[in-house]
Amino acid sequence: MDKIICVCGHENPAGTKLCGKCGRPLTEEAKQSKIVDMKYDGAAIRSKTRNKSIVDKIWNFFSSVKVGIALIIINLIAASIGTIFPQEFYISVSTEEEKAIYYEKTYGSLGKLYYELGLSDIYSSWWFQVLVGMLAISIIVASIDRGIPLHRSLKNQRVKRHESFMKRQRVISEGPITEGDSAKTLSLVEEKLKKLKYKVRREGNALLAERGRFARYGPYINHVGLIIFLTAVMLRLVPGFYVDESMWVREGEMRAVPGMEGYFIENEEFILELHDNEATENQELQGVNVVAKNYQTNVKLYKQAEDAIPGKADNLELVKEYSIKVNHPLQHEGYSFYQMDFRLNEIKTMNFELTNKATGESLGAVSVDLTNPQDEYVIDDQTKVELLGYYPDFSGFENGEPQTATPTPNNPAFIFKMTTPENPEGEVSFVAIQQTIEPNGDNEYKMAFNSVETRNMSGLTVHKDSSIPWLALGGAIFMIGVAIGSYWNHRRLWVEQLEDGTIRLAAHTNKNWFGMKKDLDAVTEYAHLPKYIDQSDDEKDDEDEEKEKEGDSTL
């Protein structure tokens, strides 16, 4: 595409509306308008300068504000669809089939459709991520496309602008000064504007005063914040950046911590305390009998020595001893341990009495520790109990052999061989809860169940989110950008003293014309300038007032 060469000799890139050097309008449109469009200071938006290769076409697509707004709307719609029904994440069923049933049962055929369309896990769907990603590209590309030319033109501003530029500004004034020595006018203007915290540059008989230029960068700062925010969310997928694992630890057990290499956690004790008050009216209304006072897990966190490897559990260093309570997770190196669940009274030890069936006489007690069953329990020289089999979760027989459904002692069963003075050969007995089988006919002795000792179990989650500081940073930068763009404005004043001593003045601000005019009033009075006029006042007054309130929120 061709360059545009201004009358002043400056070479402008194609698409430029106002000459970068003198400010002369370059396009027909700009020439005919009474007030020039000061968006991006008339610089050519990058995407408008070239449009040839595929790269340029893609670039232009993403740099378009229309496309950006469309993407925002599509993202909003997609995100809000995800809130119609609860996401899978919040549902306490695990398998796919259960989920399908859950949605259909709870929300009817709409729920079924919702699940089948994959809307129940919308935020991890590939297309949602692509949408967010496209929005991010749009933000970045649009910012580069507009931000850089704007920055350049703001940085390289000329003090002296051409008449046609000045005359097409919204607020202008032209004429002789009202009183005093015209030779001093520019100095007076400079003095006053400096007091009003303007930065003033003079070049011969021209003057440019500028204030709050950084306000123009607000939107770009805010975009940077957004990008940091989105990047942080993306970083959660990087291994080690975001950990959310759960584990069960029984009292007395030590477990390797998933997602936290080389660390072990030991559950010393789980404590559940309840309020022992009479049920209050509210409790009764809600059908709640007891209210928990405290959930607590006393844990010890261990770390392996540096050269340690999985499986090896010796050489551990105690890192921390802590009582995890609600709102008081155990924290270490960015990891937090929360209590998510608990299970009370899992059988740990079963106590039996070796009892004579006929007389009820006991030969001694046998205590089987389910975490470490022994091959035999010796009572005295002639009396002992051998343990032939242990099935923690007895589920029935298969080919005459007892089976266990899980490794958890939900329904412990044992095969004992009882050797007594009367039966030195031993009597075999299968003992389960509420069930005793004596395979070799009637035994003389039995293992009478006496008592159990139980232990509790804590369900812990291990959580680490290194993206939080980045999310906070992104959010903070975003807000700073918004504040800069909203509460500050970029005001500029061009003043030129012509040969005959008359003054030509033009003013521009990106928003808050009221403030600009207040400054102008002060300068006009101080330097006895001719009265300024607001060219847009001549046009539609109502519309303008509306505009004034909203301000100019262009980038």
Place this chain on the structure above:
Amino acid sequence: MDKKKKRSITRGVILVVLLAAIVYTVYTSATNDKVKVLQVGDKAPEFELVDLYESGLKHRLSDYEGKGIFLNFWGTWCEPCKKEMPAMSNQYAIYKDQGVEVLAINIAQTDFEVKKFIESLGVHFPVAIDGTKGVMTAYNVDLLPATILINPEGEVEKIITGEMNETQIASYMESIKPEQE
């Protein structure tokens, strides 16, 4: 002209980087779940477990360098684990002399249960108990039975979840057999 070309390249690079970020995001979120997952070709994580019978004998992965390792994770409650064990025992007897080692890793059960179970099946291969579930975590095992084949170079050759029959076991052991010199 040069400037235009440069700009085109800059734009292209920016777009490619952004696109790559999106592809990465979609790909990783589709393929994994939060924590790094052991994959074929990865270096097998080192571990050390104490033998079930000889408390002085430690099974360390690095001690088996140059051998093919057949890691089998199991539990007594797991029916398919039980079914594949005799076949594993048979094939181990054949491949043992050809440089293939088997280690059956039980998931945090008691010595008593594991010993009784192994005795009742009459199988012969080294067994160890992963008491803290540390090895299980390191190898991302969550469904049993799980078998990890490690080649003589110490890399993960294959990850098998679910029951294997004897023919499969034989071919798996064959695949990690070190080259005879």
